Structures are given as structure tokens and as C-alpha cells.
Amino acid sequence: MTDYDVLRVFCAPNGGYGNELGVVRDGSLLPDREDRQALAAKLGFSETVFVDDPERGVIDIYTPSVRLPFAGYPCVGVAWLLDVPELVTPAGVVGVRLDGEFSWIEARAEWAPPRTFRRYGSAAEVDDLSVPPAGEWVYAWAWEDEPAGRIRARGFPGRGDGVDEDEATGAAALLLTERLGRALNISQGAGSQILTAPQPHGWVELGGRVVLER
Template sequence: MLSGMSIEVHELLVFPGPDGTAGNPLGVVLDGASVLRADRQGVAAELGYSETVFVDDAATGAITIFTPAVELPFAGHPTVGTAWLLAREKAPVDALRPPAGTVAVRYETDLTWVTARPEWTPKFDFRQLGSAAEVENYPLPTEGQQYVWAWIDEAAGIVRSRSFPVDMGIQEDEATGAAAVALVGKLGRRVEIHQGVGSVLIAGPTGDGAVELGGRTTAVRRLELAR
């Protein structure tokens, strides 16, 4: 990318609750091909979102995903949010293609769904606690990738969780789609996850070892990042 140019970034909230509150902030650069790969980590760090997506080719769904500290082969809220944004700004897609592999996409009223494999996800340190109150009061870790969770209603599949991917440069993640995919891979059942201050993620097995992940997305603003 040439000096003096600017990057247009769409800021979204992914996995907000039904009332539109909470959700995990996401930055999406639709003209990702204009940003050199060598510059993308720095752009993601400067923006400071838990993840930033660069769309290399909207027609094929080719994307890359960066936290402020590392590139990820797959992540949940970036794929859900990017699929939603492409449908809004360009055209609906039937798949996204991050480095991990092909992520199938479908749209259902106000929900966007993606399908991914648990083995694509980072190695979270899952810790099941005894109650939602214990999750609420869990102390902030200083390292690692802890994901703490407890049943709110096990029969109904409703979960309370918090995620601390400190080693990825994120102290606490508001809504972690990749962890939801991995958790469903462990549990083998559909769940509704209430994470952070009010985010809602829905995930369930597809029957072939993959997991479908869905939720809402809302647009916040567009901004120009000078480079």
C-alpha cells in the first residue's frame, strides 16, 4: 500500500443480543487487496479490534483474519460479520475462504450462519464451572487462552461463558465464535451461549463433524484509517 493512502474500515458488532446491545466489535476492510500482507498485522494492531478482516476477493470469499497480535486461520465472529457485511454492501455469498478452509454461509432472517470445523479453532483452555455466578466472578487471567463456562439451563442447552485469549493480545473477548465451535465439538449438542456483557451465540453440530455457528450483526460506522 502506498504512503498517504487511507483504508476504509467498516466497524460492526457481531453477536449482539436480541435487543441489539453488546456484541463483539469487528473491523472489516472490504478492499483488503489494497493492503499489503506485510502491513495487515500493523493495521489490525492500530485499529485494536479483537479481530480485523481483510477481504481479498469478495466474489470468491477469500479473506484473512488478524488479532492485534497474530494472524488466525479461522475465527467465528469475523466470518459471521464479514458474511453479513458482504450481503449488505455487495452480494450474499455461499462461502468464505479464510486460510483454514471453506466456510459455508447461509442467511436466515436476521441471523447469519457459518459452518466450520472444531479442529480449525485455537487451543482454548476450557474450564467448566459450577454456576453462572462463578463465571461472572472469575478473575481476569494474565496469560493463556482460558474459556470459562457453566450451564444456565443444561436441559435447554443455555450456557453462560467468558473468554480470555490473552496470548492473542485480547484481555477478554466479548463473543468468541471459534470457542463456541470448539465447545460444541466437545459437547456434541446445540447450545445458546450468553457471553460477555450481553452477547448471544448459537451453535450446533451438523452431523459430519462440523459445527454451524450463527448470530446477529449490526453496523456501527465507517472510518478512514490514514497510512
Template sequence: MADHIVVRVFTGPDGGGGNPLGIVEDGRAVPGESRQALAAELGFSETVFVDDPGTGLVDIRTPGSVLPFAGHPLVGVAWWLRRRGRGVDVLRPPAGEVPTWQEEETTWIRARAGWAAGRRTQRFASVAEVDALPAPPPGEGWLYAWAWEDEAAGRVRARGFPRRGDGIVEDEATGAAALTLAAELGRDLVVRQGVGSVILTRCHGDGTVDLGGRVTVG
């Protein structure tokens, strides 16, 4: 197995929660035909291969597919490269250029809402209804179930269910889905997802959304 490290992305203020992310820092050492098998073997919701740390070129894989864009891998790898003294101002997944920066303990990226297509959001009447959902709920396709915790303050409770048949029953923290929800609502959000993850968003009028959170080593 190729050398890799694990970080948790979108951890809560107490260090809990966070979605595990596999990072293969020397992505060029893993041939393209071997990457999908490695991502499946690692079993994380996403694994990111760093193909050129100098330019921010990265390749994102789920256990079963290639993703042109994903939130938690990009936030996680931006934090990791910066921690390793190899920080970049722009990441380059297949979708396009993704600016990244650090504000105290929060790592941020900026992306276009259209890059996060394919994740359906569904509002529930209460946090209790979201919490009571089975994992996964019946049905097919990516579901982001959410309810307001405090609508005036922009605080949301959410759970993410990929429902894509690759063994990931529930996603602990889903940046792309939070980005989608923020764009749909047209407002900044603080999303509490999974067992203890926190995702921050900031909306802009040009169709981009900032996505941020804390990261820690696995």
C-alpha cells in the same frame, strides 16, 4: 489508515453486546506487510481483510497474529457482504471453505471443529463463579470459562480470555470458542457471553458445527 467499517457480531436480541469487528472491504489495497500494523492500530480482537469479495477470499488478523479461522470475523463479514449486495455462499479463509447463509436475522457459517484449536474450555459450577472471574484470570493461554444456565435447554453462560499479551483483556463474543465447546459437549447451544452477546451453535455428526448470530453496524 485504510478505509474500514465496524460491525458488532453476535449481538443480543435487544441489540446489545456484540464483538466489534473491523472490516477492510478493499483488502487488496493493503499490502500484506502493512496488515498486521493496521490490525494492531485498530485494536479490535480481530480485523478481516476482504481480498476477493467475488470468491469470498479473506484474511483474518488479531493485533498480533494471522488466524487461519475465526468465528466472529467470518459471521460478521458474511453479513456485511450480503448487506452490500455482494453476498457469497462460501467464505475462504486460510483454514478452508466455510459455507454461509442467512436465516431471518441470523447469519450462519459452518466450520470444522478442528479449525478452532487452541482455546481451552473450563467448566465452572455456577454462573455466579463465571461472572466473578477477574479479567483476565491468572494463567496463560486462551481460556473459555463457562457454566450451565439451563443444561436441559442447552443454555450456557461464558466468558472468553485470550491471555495472549496483545491488549485484548476479554473477548466479548468468541465464535471459535463456542464452536469448540459445542463440539466437546456434542450438542446445540445458546451461549450468553460477555455483557450481552448471544452465540448459537448446531452440531453435526461429520465433525462440523454451525455457528450463528445477529450482526449490526458498529
């Protein structure tokens, strides 16, 4: 079995929760896309990242079923792990900064895959949702405190690949931030925290806590 690290990304203030991420630090061990896709499917994380150049930050991202040109929480996690000034993805160059307990990336919302956004009237309604049928990638959300920018959200990939709900999804947070045009503090899943802030010229910052699980 290829060696890999497991991170939790977008953790709560106490270090709990967060979305698990698999990271193969030496991507040269599996250079072929088919082999990478097979490993990502076997591991079963929402995403698995292969690092092709740790010094330049060149990475390759896979869900259990598809390769992605960009994804938010994998970039936040790998940025923390590699401690590099930028990441190079097929979608473009992602800016990186580490700020105390938070790791931040800067990316463009158009790099994110499309999502179906469903707004609800209260956080309780979001909490009570059942997993929808496979099909659309659904991001369900509601204001917890609109003046403060606090949002309750849940993400349902709808891919039918065994990941019924994502604990924390950076790409969806990027898209929602662009749509609302303001900084957000998102509570997603069982207790994960995602921070965002719109930047000039169409960029969005995305940040959170990262923990090395193993």
C-alpha cells in the same frame, strides 16, 4: 488511514453488545501481511478482516498480534456483510447461510485454535471471575439451564496484546459444541448471544446477529 467498516457480531436480541470487528473491504489497499498486521494492532479489535475477493468471499484474518487461518466471529460478521454463499479462509471453505435476523456459518472445530476450557458450577461464578494472567486462552463456562442447552461463558485470550477479554468468541463456541455434542445457546461477555448446532461429518453451525456500527 485505510477505510474500514466496524461490525458488532453476536449481538443481543435488542441489537446491543456483540464483539466489534474491523473489516477492510478492499484488501488490495494493504496487500502485505506486515502492513495488515500493523493495521490490526493499531485498530485494536479482537480481530480485523481483509477482504481479498468480495465475490468469492476470500478473506484474511488478524488479531492485534497474529494472523489466523480461521476465526468464528469474523466469519459470521463478514458473511453477513458480503452476503455470499461461502467464505474462503486459509483453513478451508466456510459455508454461509442467512436466516432472518441470524447469520450462520458452517465450519470444522479442528480449524479453531486450541482453548483451555474451565467449567464452573454456576453462572454467578463465571460472572465473578477476574481476568487471568497472560498465557493460556481461557474459555470459562457454566450451565445456566443444561436441559435447554443454555450456557454462560467468558473468554480470556491471554495474549498480552491489549485484549483482556473477548465479548464473544465463535471459535471457542465451535470447540465447546463439538465437545458437548449438542446445540448450544451461549450468553458471553456483557450480553452477547451465540447459537451453535452440531452437523453431520464433523461440521458445526455457528450463528448470531450482526449490526453495522459504522
